[in-house]
Amino acid sequence: MSKPQAEAPYTHGSASKTALLFCNLGTPDAPTAPALRRYLAQFLSDPRVVEIPRIVWGAILHGIILRVRPAKSAAKYAGIWTREGSPLKVWTEKQAKLLQGQLGERGHKISVRYAMRYGQPAIASTLSALRAEGVTRVLVLPAYPQYSGATTASVVDDVARWALKTRHLPELRFVTHYHDEPLYIAALADSVRRHWAAHGRPEKLVMSFHGMPARSLALGDPYHCECLKTGRLLAESLGLSKTEYEITFQSRFGKAKWLEPYTEPTLKKLAADGLRHVAVICPGFSADCLETLEEINLEAREAFLHAGGQRFDYIPCLNDDPAGMRALSALAERHLQGWPTQETTDAGALQRQRERALAQGAKV
Numbered sequence: 161m162s163k164p165q166a167e168a169p170y171t172h173g174s175a176s177k178t179a180l181l182f183c184n185l186g187t188p189d190a191p192t193a194p195a196l197r198r199y200l201a202q203f204l205s206d207p208r209v210v211e212i213p214r215i216v217w218g219a220i221l222h223g224i225i226l227r228v229r230p231a232k233s234a235a236k237y238a239g240i241w242t243r244e245g246s247p248l249k250v251w252t253e254k255q256a257k258l259l260q261g262q263l264g265e266r267g268h269k270i271s272v273r274y275a276m277r278y279g280q281p282a283i284a285s286t287l288s289a290l291r292a293e294g295v296t297r298v299l300v301l302p303a304y305p306q307y308s309g310a311t312t313a314s315v316v317d318d319v320a321r322w323a324l325k326t327r328h329l330p331e332l333r334f335v336t337h338y339h340d341e342p343l344y345i346a347a348l349a350d351s352v353r354r355h356w357a358a359h360g361r362p363e364k365l366v367m368s369f370h371g372m373p374a375r376s377l378a379l380g381d382p383y384h385c386e387c388l389k390t391g392r393l394l395a396e397s398l399g400l401s402k403t404e405y406e407i408t409f410q411s412r413f414g415k416a417k418w419l420e421p422y423t424e425p426t427l428k429k430l431a432a433d434g435l436r437h438v439a440v441i442c443p444g445f446s447a448d449c450l451e452t453l454e455e456i457n458l459e460a461r462e463a464f465l466h467a468g469g470q471r472f473d474y475i476p477c478l479n480d481d482p483a484g485m486r487a488l489s490a491l492a493e494r495h496l497q498g499w500p501t502q503e504t505t506d507a508g509a510l511q512r513q514r515e516r517a518l519a520q521g522a523k524v
């Protein structure tokens with residue numbers, strides 16, 4: 161800890177003492193090159209995201225990538241931007257509100273906030289605000305079903321960095337993954353069935369997950385295995401045979417080998433092999449974002465149709481789907497066990513109520 165500084169004391173107002181911090185990746189503030197430069201500089205400087213020596217990477221990042229990529233990425237974001245802002249942020253904010261409602265309905269006294277690993281609202285300032293409100297327990301829920309060093313562990317790093325600078329820490333818990341949670345798999349399967357009922361059943365279901373460098377697997381990252389397990393459980397839940405689905409990896413970044421098979425080349429090959437109707441779902445993304453709306457629903461669609469495919473159905477992410485939200489709130493509830501968040505277990509409230517009643521002359 162550097163120079164000792166007085167922290168704002170805990171307040172003892174009406175705020176609940178337990179908080180759920182729902183963390184997502186983050187997104188630029190605007191679909192412009194300067195906003196993209198700020199966002200990409202923070203994102204791609206994270207040693208969890210690009211695992212090559214800092215001196216080498218610093219030169220590549222600042223000398224090449226941050227000169228070229230911001231304008232190109234800004235143009236892509238411009239194509240998916242909504243009046244309310246970036247889809248990732250709009251969905252994450254909505255999901256946090258729904259989690260607050262569902263947990264409240266089930267009797268939990270808890271403040272739900274969302275924060276972004278890169279960009280705003282930042283994890284550190286959100287944790288400081290919660291602490292200043294008197295929160296003494298924080299459950300951190302990263303919005304990533306599958307664990308990876310680049311995503312989940314990076315959220316933990318950010319919380320830990322805040323903790324290093326904080327004297328009076330709340331109790332902290334982390335959800336690290338939910339790739340095989342039955343309610344999450346069931347929510348995905350229901351969304352596929354609904355889509356098929358409305359648009360017809362494809363010849364193949366492609367489950368496309370965000371990629372990672374291939375070496376992450378050899379280095380012990382469970383991400384690849386967790387994606388495969390999610391895919392297998394979803395296929396089983398839909399009763400699909402091995403020939404009726406493919407698990408692929410998208411969003412390759414840089415020249416190194418990434419996890420294979422790659423999504424777009426797979427789609428092109430399927431079309432070239434004579435497959436006409438495909439449906440694509442992105443089960444690793446809890447909300448639609450650039451990687452699903454632009455890379456899959458625009459670019460991959462175009463590639464498949466151009467290679468001879470005839471129908472490309474994109475199945476949206478769970479977003480605010482009620483079953484998906486129930487899966488997340490049930491997951492949070494399980495991790496809250498042992499923490500007094502239920503109104504009925506708030507002994508302090510009962511005691512206060514009793515004292516008030518006695519002061520008003522109640523007989524005991």
Ligand SMILES: C=CC1=C(C)c2cc3[nH]c(cc4nc(cc5[nH]c(cc1n2)c(C)c5CCC(=O)O)C(CCC(=O)O)=C4C)c(C)c3C=C
Pocket residue numbers: 185186187188200208209210229233246248304308310311370371372373411413444445448449450451
């Ligand atoms: C869902 C899990 C994700 C993993 C794993 C992941 C790894 C990863 N990503 C990059 C580089 C980029 N990703 C970008 C966007 C992006 N990535 C995820 C999720 C995962 N990334 C999401 C949800 C998004 C979309 C954000 C949005 O604003 O909508 C980008 C930025 C866009 C661009 O310029 O292409 C980059 C860059 C690496 C290197 C990596 C693994 C090591």
Ligand SMILES: [Fe+2]
Pocket residue numbers: 370411
């Ligand atoms: Fe990414």
Ligand SMILES: [Fe+2]
Pocket residue numbers: 411450451455
């Ligand atoms: Fe991408």
